[in-house]
Amino acid sequence: xxxxxxxxxxxxxxxxxxxxxxxxxxxxxxxxxxxxxxxxxxxxxxxxxxxxxxxxxxxxxxxxxxxxxxxxxxxxxxxxxxxxxxxxxxxxxxxxxxxxxxxxxxxxxxxxxxxxxxxxxxxxxxxxxxxxxxxxxxxxxxxxxxxxxxxxxxxxxxxxxxxxxxxxxxxxxxxxxxxxxxxxxxxxxxxxxxxxxxxxxxxxxxxxxxxxxxxxxxxxxxxxxxxxxxxxxxxxxxxxxxxxxxxxxxxxxxxxxxxxxxxxxxxxxxxxxxxxxxxxxxxxxxxxxxxxxxxxxxxxxxxxxxxxxxxxxxxxxxxxxxxxxxxxxxxxxxxxxxxxx
Amino acid sequence: xxxxxxxxxxxxxxxxxxxxxxxxxxxxxxxxxxxxxxxxxxxxxxxxxxxxxxxxxxxxxxxxxxxxxxxxxxxxxxxxxxxxxxxxxxxxxxxxxxxxxxxxxxxxxxxxxxxxxxxxxxxxxxxxxxxxxxxxxxxxxxxxxxxxxxxxxxxxxxxxxxxxxxxxxxxxxxxxxxxxxxxxxxxxxxxxxxxxxxxxxxxxxxxxxxxxxxxxxxxxxxxxxxxxxxxxxxxxxxxxxxxxxxxxxxxxxxxxxxxxxxxxxxxxxxxxxxxxxxxxxxxxxxxxxxxxxxxxxxxxxxxxxxxxxxxxxxxxxxxxxxxxxxxxxxxxxxxxxxxxxxxxxxxxxxxxxx
Numbered sequence: 143x144x145x146x147x148x149x150x151x152x153x154x155x156x157x158x159x160x161x162x163x164x165x166x167x168x169x170x171x172x173x174x175x176x177x178x179x180x181x182x183x184x185x186x187x188x189x190x191x192x193x194x195x196x197x198x199x200x201x202x203x204x205x206x207x208x209x210x211x212x213x214x215x216x217x218x219x220x221x222x223x224x225x226x227x228x229x230x231x232x233x234x235x236x237x238x239x240x241x242x243x244x245x246x247x248x249x250x251x252x253x254x255x256x257x258x259x260x261x262x263x264x265x266x267x268x269x270x271x272x273x274x275x276x277x278x279x280x281x282x283x284x285x286x287x288x289x290x291x292x293x294x295x296x297x298x299x300x301x302x303x304x305x306x307x308x309x310x311x312x313x314x315x316x317x318x319x320x321x322x323x324x325x326x327x328x329x330x331x332x333x334x335x336x337x338x339x340x341x342x343x344x345x346x347x348x349x350x351x352x353x354x355x356x357x358x359x360x361x362x363x364x365x366x367x368x369x370x371x372x373x374x375x376x377x378x379x380x381x382x383x384x385x386x387x388x389x390x391x392x393x394x395x396x397x398x399x400x401x402x403x404x405x406x407x408x409x410x411x412x413x414x415x416x417x418x419x420x421x422x423x424x425x426x427x428x429x430x431x432x433x434x435x436x437x438x439x440x441x442x443x444x445x446x447x448x449x450x451x452x453x454x455x456x457x458x459x460x461x462x463x464x465x466x467x468x469x470x471x472x473x474x475x476x477x478x479x480x481x482x483x
Numbered sequence: 484x485x486x487x488x489x490x491x492x493x494x495x496x497x498x499x500x501x502x503x504x505x506x507x508x509x510x511x512x513x514x515x516x517x518x519x520x521x522x523x524x525x526x527x528x529x530x531x532x533x534x535x536x537x538x539x540x541x542x543x544x545x546x547x548x549x550x551x552x553x554x555x556x557x558x559x560x561x562x563x564x565x566x567x568x569x570x571x572x573x574x575x576x577x578x579x580x581x582x583x584x585x586x587x588x589x590x591x592x593x594x595x596x597x598x599x600x601x602x603x604x605x606x607x608x609x610x611x612x613x614x615x616x617x618x619x620x621x622x623x624x625x626x627x628x629x630x631x632x633x634x635x636x637x638x639x640x641x642x643x644x645x646x647x648x649x650x651x652x653x654x655x656x657x658x659x660x661x662x663x664x665x666x667x668x669x670x671x672x673x674x675x676x677x678x679x680x681x682x683x684x685x686x687x688x689x690x691x692x693x694x695x696x697x698x699x700x701x702x703x704x705x706x707x708x709x710x711x712x713x714x715x716x717x718x719x720x721x722x723x724x725x726x727x728x729x730x731x732x733x734x735x736x737x738x739x740x741x742x743x744x745x746x747x748x749x750x751x752x753x754x755x756x757x758x759x760x761x762x763x764x765x766x767x768x769x770x771x772x773x774x775x776x777x778x779x780x781x782x783x784x785x786x787x788x789x790x791x792x793x794x795x796x797x798x799x800x801x802x803x804x805x806x807x808x809x810x811x812x813x814x815x816x817x818x819x820x821x822x823x824x825x826x827x828x829x830x831x832x833x834x835x836x837x
Contacts, residue, residue, distance in 0.1 A: 184683060302771075329545035330709070330711070330750060330753055331545060331750060331768045332771060333753070333755070334768075335767055335768075337755070356682070358683070359756055359757045362755065362758060362759045382759050386757075386759055397684060400687035401687075401712065402687075403756075403757065404712055404751075406716070408715060408717075409716065411695075414688045415684040415687075434684075
């Protein structure tokens with residue numbers, strides 16, 4: 143299949159108060175043309191830093207790509223200079239963020255901001271750009287575009303602002319759209335609208351989407367493939383259906399089981415993962431999930447497993463064969479027994 | 484009914500709290516010299532319901548629907564504009580300061596934000612211990628003993644008595660918040676989005692703790708949240724709010740299996756389900772929640788309702804019992820077992836008499 147993005151052994155770090163931390167530590171994955179990939183992870187998993195690294199935006203936040211390759215349409219991004227990167231950003235790759243209010247400029251109208259994005263990438267007259275802006279705004283489902291273009295960001299609701307962000311992101315007809323928690327700040331009914339819009343756009347434009355989310359439900363509905371990250375590492379990559387049928391990593395299993403199901407038995411104790419997420423200053427030795435893993439052995443605590451192929455899936459766990467053979471990774475239906483790992 | 488929620492049984496209902504016609508309006512001041520009060524944001528508008536002893540009542544709705552305001556008004560952390568709140572048959576809105584302080588022992592709150600709701604300059608021993616001192620229950624060594632018991636109860640190491648909030652993770656801080664709320668052995672607790680700020684893997688730990696404590700201590704819980712799966716899991720009954728109004732109230736299974744209000748039905752159909760094998764009929768609502776400062780006439784949901792008719796514009800539907808123990812505020816509620824899609828279809832073919 144035609145790969146649009148290839149990330150290889152990416153390491154990105156930040157200069158923190160307590161020294162240099164590696165927020166992303168050796169992450170590899172790729173995205174096919176027209177595919178939607180979701181990176182699922184909790185706070186500190188490195189999912190956002192991964193997307194900021196692809197956009198080379200980490201450099202503006204005290205971060206640095208230390209190692210690895212990012213190939214976009216075969217072109218290496220990590221060696222591009224600032225100006226070259228500016229051309230790629232927002233033209234071939236666009237990004238939308240969680241909080242659309244802070245991402246929009248409060249002193250310019252919506253129309254000005256969208257047409258500015260259009261003018262940056264296309265040689266058009268101002269009038270034509272405004273017309274394109276109107277088309278885009280209509281495309282993302284905003285009614286009465288003419289009036290809306292004259293409004294300022296604060297006059298719009300959260301859902302509307304996110305639609306405007308998407309319109310700006312689409313201005314350059316990108317091959318890849320990176321969406322970092324695009325619906326986290328929105329209500330359920332508005333979230334549904336935005337997700338529906340993203341699905342529609344992807345279909346119509348054969349665009350690839352990299353969706354960053356903490357919500358397994360959103361990933362289940364949107365993704366072709368899912369990448370599960372934990373503490374800066376990829377734990378597992380698999381087709382969406384496969385991962386929900388049977389996760390290959392104990393962390394994936396723990397994550398899937400700890401969400402109450404809409405058709406599960408009510409009132410019974412939920413499965414949970416013991417302990418809490420490690421901070422980047424105190425990354426455990428060996429497998430990073432080992433202190434919380436119910437199956438961890440001495441080897442897990444000392445040696446770090448690599449992400450390895452297993453059929454068309456990838457998983458980083460020493461004991462994956464044993465665990466699968468013994469049916470220890472099956473998602474258990476909620477029962478009366480609480481398993482405090 | 485769930486085996487571990489024996490404390491609530493739908494047949495022996497004893498009211499603990501009765502909320503009658505509760506209103507909370509926030510005035511908006513106009514411009515100009517006198518800054519006259521022009522209109523008001525009707526955050527909670529004429530809400531009545533009962534909370535029964537030993538139950539967990541879940542309250543759901545989108546942001547701005549008034550669910551948190553309602554919780555705070557019931558506890559008088561904010562003063563309601565109008566209405567009555569009966570706790571054990573006395574109207575607590577008439578209580579003076581002294582009586583209110585006594586009441587605080589029985590009614591407590593757990594907040595959403597485990598970062599903002601704990602004073603960073605106090606140790607957790609001081610934060611929880613304060614509860615005993617203010618109410619003159621214990622001091623010194625006696626207080627320390629009680630605090631340590633509370634820490635143990637919520638699954639924290641009592642030796643961390645002298646630690647500060649920043650030394651704890653988000654989940655642990657929420658446990659401190661729970662310990663503080665339960666320190667005085669209250670009968671009624673409002674949990675306002677208690678797990679929304681937590682990561683998924685930690686969220687279930689805190690939900691389990693809340694369910695366990697509720698059962699062990701015989702608490703009555705008002706559980707406010709926007710996460711429908713969590714509310715479904717923990718609640719005996721569920722109330723759905725929209726734009727300051729309570730639009731549906733029933734036992735959890737009724738709400739989730741056969742919602743009567745079109746809003747509830749649409750809300751349930753759009754929840755992203757963590758299982759791609761479950762394909763459901765998604766009804767994506769058009770438009771957005773109108774401003775509570777300027778709500779639509781009649782039924783507040785009518786501007787987004789796929790079933791809305793002329794009558795909905797003119798008449799505000801009251802909350803009435805349409806099925807057994809199932810209250811809904813809608814002129815054209817869904818029939819039992821009917822999906823919203825079916826209702827829309829029958830509306831189109833004219834079978835629905837409007």
